[in-house]
Amino acid sequence: xDLTPTAEQEAxxxxxxxxxxSELPMSRVRAIAEGAPQELEAPWxxxxxxxxxGLAVPSQHGGTGYSVIEEMLLFEELGxxxxxxxxxxxxxxxxxxxxxxxxxxxARRADVQAGRSRVALIDVEEGASxxxxxxxxxxxxxxxxxxxxxxxxxxxxxxxxVRLVETSAAGxxxxxxxxxxxxxxxxxxxxxxxxxxxxxxxxxxxRRIGTALSCAEAVGASARLVELSVAYASVRExxxxxxxxFQAVKHRCAxxxxxxxxxxxxxxYATLSLRDESDDRDFQLSVAKVLAADAFVxxxxxxxxxxxxxxxxWECDAHFFVKRARSFEAxxxxxxxxLDAIAARLRGA
Amino acid sequence: xxxxxxxxxxxxxxxxxxWIEANKPTDLPDSRDLAVRRDFDVAWQRKLHDAGWAGISWxxxxxxxxxxxxxxxxxxxxxARADAPEPATLFVGLNHGGPTLIACxxxxxxxxxxxxxxxxxTVWCQGFSEPNAGxxxxxxxxxxxxxxxxxxxxxxxxxxxFANIAEWQELLVRTDPEAPKHKGITWVICxxxxxxxxxxxxxxxxxxDEFCEVFYDEVRIPRRxxxxxxxxxxxxxxxxxxxxxxxxxxxxxxxxCRMVEDLASLARVTPLATGAALDDVxxxxxIARLRAEVxxxxxxxxxxxxxxxxxxxxxxxxxxxRLFFSELQQRVAALATEILGVDLLDLDPAGSRGRSDADPVxxxxxxxxxxxxSSTIAAGSKxxxxxxxxxxxxxxxx
Numbered sequence: 001x002d003l004t005p006t007a008e009q010e011a012x013x014x015x016x017x018x019x020x021x022s023e024l025p026m027s028r029v030r031a032i033a034e035g036a037p038q039e040l041e042a043p044w045x046x047x048x049x050x051x052x053x054g055l056a057v058p059s060q061h062g063g064t065g066y067s068v069i070e071e072m073l074l075f076e077e078l079g080x081x082x083x084x085x086x087x088x089x090x091x092x093x094x095x096x097x098x099x100x101x102x103x104x105x106x107a108r109r110a111d112v113q114a115g116r117s118r119v120a121l122i123d124v125e126e127g128a129s130x131x132x133x134x135x136x137x138x139x140x141x142x143x144x145x146x147x148x149x150x151x152x153x154x155x156x157x158x159x160x161x162v163r164l165v166e167t168s169a170a171g172x173x174x175x176x177x178x179x180x181x182x183x184x185x186x187x188x189x190x191x192x193x194x195x196x197x198x199x200x201x202x203x204x205x206x207r208r209i210g211t212a213l214s215c216a217e218a219v220g221a222s223a224r225l226v227e228l229s230v231a232y233a234s235v236r237e238x239x240x241x242x243x244x245x246f247q248a249v250k251h252r253c254a255x256x257x258x259x260x261x262x263x264x265x266x267x268x269y270a271t272l273s274l275r276d277e278s279d280d281r282d283f284q285l286s287v288a289k290v291l292a293a294d295a296f297v298x299x300x301x302x303x304x305x306x307x308x309x310x311x312x313x314w315e316c317d318a319h320f321f322v323k324r325a326r327s328f329e330a331x332x333x334x335x336x337x338x339l340d341a342i343a344a345r346l347r348g349a
Numbered sequence: 350x351x352x353x354x355x356x357x358x359x360x361x362x363x364x365x366x367x368w369i370e371a372n373k374p375t376d377l378p379d380s381r382d383l384a385v386r387r388d389f390d391v392a393w394q395r396k397l398h399d400a401g402w403a404g405i406s407w408x409x410x411x412x413x414x415x416x417x418x419x420x421x422x423x424x425x426x427x428x429a430r431a432d433a434p435e436p437a438t439l440f441v442g443l444n445h446g447g448p449t450l451i452a453c454x455x456x457x458x459x460x461x462x463x464x465x466x467x468x469x470x471t472v473w474c475q476g477f478s479e480p481n482a483g484x485x486x487x488x489x490x491x492x493x494x495x496x497x498x499x500x501x502x503x504x505x506x507x508x509x510x511f512a513n514i515a516e517w518q519e520l521l522v523r524t525d526p527e528a529p530k531h532k533g534i535t536w537v538i539c540x541x542x543x544x545x546x547x548x549x550x551x552x553x554x555x556x557x558d559e560f561c562e563v564f565y566d567e568v569r570i571p572r573r574x575x576x577x578x579x580x581x582x583x584x585x586x587x588x589x590x591x592x593x594x595x596x597x598x599x600x601x602x603x604x605x606c607r608m609v610e611d612l613a614s615l616a617r618v619t620p621l622a623t624g625a626a627l628d629d630v631x632x633x634x635x636i637a638r639l640r641a642e643v644x645x646x647x648x649x650x651x652x653x654x655x656x657x658x659x660x661x662x663x664x665x666x667x668x669x670x671r672l673f674f675s676e677l678q679q680r681v682a683a684l685a686t687e688i689l690g691v692d693l694l695d696l697d698p699a700g701s702r703g704r705s706d707a708d709p710v711x712x713x714x715x716x717x718x719x720x721x722x723s724s725t726i727a728a729g730s731k732x733x734x735x736x737x738x739x740x741x742x743x744x745x746x747x
C-alpha cells in the first residue's frame with residue numbers, strides 16, 4: 001500500500017505542469033474565455049504531439065502505454081491550470097477507440113490521439129426522453145453539452161453503448177450563445193437520426209474513467225485555489241499587517257487545504273480502485289465525486305472572499321474557478337446522485 | 350501508487366485478525382469504577398504482551414513488536430474492526446511515557462520503566478496542561494527548584510486522566526523562569542504517591558469524573574527522574590506529542606467508520622411518519638455524506654502513512670487529518686441525536702432496552718454526542734490545529 005506517486009510519476013506530473021505553465025498560462029486561459037478560442041489551438045496540437053490524449057492507450061495502438069493513474073496526474077494539472085478545451089471527451093474517445101479494429105477506426109484513433117479531432121462528451125441515460133438509437137442512427141433532442149461548438153466529434157454514452165458522431169454530419173444541430181462558464185463553454189446539441197458508429201467499448205467503464213479524471217481536475221483546481229488565496233493573503237495588507245496573519249482569513253485558508261487534501265486522497269484511492277478493478281470502485285468513485293465537488297465549490301467561494309473586493313471583479317481570476325466548479329458539479333452525476341448511490345449501499349448493508 | 354498490501358502484509362493481517370478474534374476480552378466492565386477498569390486493562394495488556402503484540406510500534410530492543418508503519422496500520426485497523434477494547438488506562442504509558450523514555454531516557458530510566466509499561470504493570474498519567482496553560486502549553490507555570498538531589502515542585506496541573514490510579518506521571522515543570530518560555534521547561538517522571546500531591550476529580554458535561562486536577566505542594570522528586578536535559582523539556586515533550594498524533598490515531602478512524610455504520614443502523618430501525626428514517630431522502634443523503642467523509646478520512650490516513658513510510662518523517666498533514674476527524678466525529682454524533690429525536694431525552698436504561706435487540710448501541714448515542722465535544726478541544730483545539738495548518742503547512746504569516 002502506497003498512495004504516493006513514484007519518482008517516474010512525479011517526473012511526468014512535473015513535466016505536464018511546466019508544459020501548461022508555459023503553453024497555457026492563466027493569461028491565455030483568460031484570452032480564450034474572453035473570445036479568442038483560437039488561442040487554444042497551438043497548445044492543443046502540442047499536447048497531441050506529446051501524447052497527452054493517449055496516455056493510457058497501449059503502445060501497439062499508438063498510445064503511451066501508461067494507465068489511468070498517469071491520466072489522473074494529467075487531469076490534476078489541467079484543473080490546476082483551469083485549462084479550457086474538450087480534454088475529457090478526447091481522452092475518453094482515445095480509450096473507446098483503443099481496441100477498435102479496421103482502417104477507419106485506426107485512422108480515427110490516430111486523429112484523436114494527435115489532437116486533430118477534438119471530442120465533446122455527451123452522457124445520456126438510457127431511455128432519456130428525446131433520445132433514441134435505431135440501427136446506426138442516433139436521435140437526441142436539445143441537450144446541454146460542454147465544448148460541443150468547437151468539436152469535430154461527439155462521443156455519445158447511451159446506457160452502456162458508446163457511439164461516435166461527426167459534428168459535420170447532416171442532422172447535427174449545435175447552437176451556442178452566452179455561457180456561464182467561459183472556460184468550458186456549453187452548446188445546445190440536437191441530433192436528428194444522425195449516423196452514429198457504435199464502438200466496441202462500455203459506456204459504464206468510460207463513465208468511471210471520466211468520473212475519476214474529472215475528480216482529479218477538481219482536485220487540481222481546489223489545490224490551486226488554496227495557493228492563490230495563500231499568495232494573496234500573504235501580501236495584501238490591512239491594519240498594517242498581511243491579512244493572512246488574521247485568524248479569520250488564516251483559518252479559512254486552513255479549511256480550504258483540508259478540503260483539497262480530503263478530495264485528493266479520495267480521488268487517488270478511487271482511481272487506484274478503478275485501475276485494480278476493486279469490488280468497491282463505484283462506491284469509491286462516488287466518495288471522490290462528493291468530496292471533490294465539495295472542495296471545488298467551497299474553495300472557489302472562499303477564494304473570492306479572501307480576495308475581498310478584488311475577488312468580485314472580472315479582472316481577478318477568482319470568478320473563473322467559481323464558474324468551473326459548477327460545470328464540474330453538473331457533469332457525470334451530481335453530488336446528489338452520488339450521495340443517493342452511497343445511501344442505497346447503506347440500505348443494502 | 351498502489352492500494353494493495355504485499356503478501357507478507359496480508360499474512361500479518363490474517364495473523365493479527367485471528368489472534369484478536371480468539372483472544373479479545375468480551376467482558377468489558379460496565380462499571381465506571383477505575384480500579385475495576387484498571388484490572389481489566391492490565392489483564393488484557395498482559396495477554397497482548399505474552400503473545401508478543403504489546404508495544405506494536407515500540408522497537409524490538411525494548412520488548413516491542415517493532416512493526417513497520419504499514420503493519421501498525423494493519424494492526425490498528427484489525428484491532429478496531431474487531432471492536433477490541435483499548436487498554437485506556439495504559440494509554441499514556443504506552444503511547445507517551447514509554448516512547449519518550451525510548452527517545453530521551455537514560456539506560457536506568459529505560460530499564461526501570463519500559464518493561465513495566467509494556468506489561469501493563471504501571472499506569473501513567475500526563476501532567477502537561479495547567480489552568481493558565483492550555484493552547485499556550487509553553488506558558489506553563491508549575492515551578493520546580495533544585496534542592497540537593499531533589500526537584501521541589503509547586504503548582505497545579507489539570508485535565509489529567511487516571512491521575513487517581515496512576516503510579517507515574519510525565520510532568521512538565523518550569524525550572525528556569527528567566528529563560529524564554531520554551532527554554533525553561535523540564536520533563537520529569539513524577540511518582541504519584543509522593544508527599545504533597547493532592548488529586549481532585551473533575552466532573553465533565555456527561556456527568557462522569559473523567560479527569561482530575563493535580564495539586565503539588567513542595568513535592569520532592571529525585572533529580573535522576575529528569576528525562577533529557579534540564580530546561581530541554583519542551584523538545585522532549587514534542588517527541589511525545591508527535592507519537593500521540595501518529596499511528597495510534599489510526600484506530601480512531603476505523604472506530605469512526607463503525608460509528609457511521611451504527612448511524613445507518615439507527616436510521617434503519619427508527620420510524621418516521623413516512624417509513625424508516627433511512628428511507629427519508631434528506632436523512633439518507635446526510636448519512637451518505639458522512640459515510641463518504643469517513644471513507645475519505647481513511648484515504649487521507651493511508652496517504653499520510655505512505656508519505657511517512659517513504660520519507661521517514663511524520664507527515665506535515667497530521668493536523669489536517671486531526672481537524673477533519675474531530676469535526677466529522679461531531680457531525681456523526683449530532684446527526685444521531687437528530688434521528689433519535691425525543692428518544693434521546695430519556696436516558697433511563699429501561700427506556701432504551703425496549704429496542705435493544707434491533708439496535709444494541711441505541712443508548713450509547715447520548716454519551717457519544719457529549720464525548721464528541723472534547724474531540725475538537727483535547728490534544729490541541731481545532732483553533733490551534735487551524736493555526737498549525739495555516740502557519741506550518743501553508744506558510745501564512747503569524
